[in-house]
Amino acid sequence: MKRTHLPLNGLRVLDAAARYLSFTRAADELAVTPAAVGQQIRTLEDVLGVVLFRRTAKGLELTPEGEAGLNALRRGFLEFEEAVRAMQSQQSSKRLTIAAPRDFTAKWLAARLADYGRTDAELGFAMVSSDESLDFTQANLDLAICLAADKGEHEGIELGGRDYVTVGRADSPERDIGWPGCPIEGGEAVITVADAGLAIDAAAAGLGRATVPALLAEADIAAGRVQALARQEGANGYWLIAPVPQWRQKKVKALVAALTA
Template sequence: MKRTHLPLNGLRVLDAAARYLSFTRAADELAVTPAAVGQQIRTLEDVLGVVLFRRTAKGLELTPEAAAGLDPLRQGFLQFEEAVRAMQAQQSSKRLTIAAPRDFTAKWLAPRLADYGRTDDELGFHLVAADESLDFTQANLDLAVCLTKDKGEHEGVMLGARGHVTIGRADGADRAIGWPGCLQADRDPVITVADAGLAIDAAAAGLGRATVPALLAGDDLASGRVVEFGRVDCDRAYWLVAPVPQWRQKKVKALVAALTA
């Protein structure tokens, strides 16, 4: 019999009924009705082609065929339990692998991870650069950050609000600073840099004005390193995303709560 066709529910019912020699007590353990236990046993007998129980004057008893398979069946269930425990063991790990754009990591994520890390000495982070095609399985990711219109096919939450801000030094040049994805790419830039984080640094140096995601510039604006010259509407925002299994992990939930507090 192929593994994919193993009647696992029926075998679980067989194990319980064999321990109690009672469909009623087995039903109590499994939180089903005695009739459901009886139906599962009959279905299992049909699948296996053997009789598993007989009713006698003394009550229910196992057939020799059923008795012959009980020990390996129970060993198998024990191995299933060990497999589940092994898979769940990683839940106790507090190390998270996060994919994010490099500029987002430098300007926003890293300082907040540092603050969060100080709350628990067991916390650890592995940061990787995000690309356009996130493969959570291949990269073994727990969480990712994307600058996008919505969360897409994954679970997710938006960080901050949508929109870009134009920033620079009060005494800096009134020339555009360009970067890939810049909303003012049509202006003749005084300098072009690799990402929005470097654009912020160039603006802080007085080279010109950069239009960047508002969330990314928040800390530099708050510190007075740059000043704001206006806002620009944009349908993109930074999103924390993950597939459902990763999103439901306790360590991911805790980090998401900390980053969105």
């Protein structure tokens, strides 16, 4: 059903002027001039087709038409306030829904979320795979991580740059382990796996060498599971992204700051 256009500014001025029976005091409350209050009331009267106030020897008074709608108007404003509080309630929630590729979660994100979670017992995380297309509205996401050339249409910040590393064991055969999007030079991979995380695990198992985002291989290199054999710059990097409303949420800003510290 199409909703009637409501002159909300004029109705707000009407409420204030009716409470004080004074355009001057209403103007003080609304931080405008008395002339602006008078203009809003005249405009509202034109829109509604009724007279709302009369000036008498005793001062300003409401007409019956003006008084007839006040109770419902004030109930409506209370409902608006409840609606705003309901919409803002999620700002106080410390639960975040995050979409990320499975290998990124396993190799990099999970450990950092665990560290961040230890800073506040009220923090909670819901993880969603972003291996398919992202829909922030449908999945009710707060933040997403994607491997891409840029942040696209959303707000975002890049994690770790475009550094790629080729990893393997000292005794690994000189054959490439491929995964979707991997920058292999000189033809097709001899072995292919589903993602960069599995490529690192295959290299650690001695199946060959894998060229992956350096961010994903940091922990395995530090643990000695694989060695860094070569480095190069890739076309894509990992991006933290979200539409503007989500990006501005206090809890999202805090998480982004923690992940990029």
